[in-house]
Amino acid sequence: MRGLPLNGNLLAVGARFVRETKTAPVYRLWSINDVHPAMLRVTS
Template structure:
């Protein structure tokens, strides 16, 4: 039995950002940078964190990070996420699916659409260098 899962993150849980400590405290291990397939839109939620939703048309490929996370700490990490963010299946550009952080549709109402930026990092200017 596998005691870990892959988790795609596109916002403040990423390396060097505000809530990355929650990811590492939960035992998360960074695996790689990746992108979604071109069916996602991205919003800035009050300029605090992004919200990403899969769409049928008008989407783009969103940059994200893939982490390996122990199943035993998965729930604790989710409980630390802001309201309106949930876990769903995210399709990567290679067609594989992994669990990922997605926004509930109500969360993006009247928020700033930042899809054209392609990522939270590009929108905020907070790039990571190891």
């Protein structure tokens, strides 16, 4: 979320960046209306 428009919402409730990481291959990242990020687990 760092660098994205909604990151401020996380910071406002006390969230902090801990580290960069990678997702497992069974997850796909999506963008909803180019505004909201989403992550879904897929089976194929």
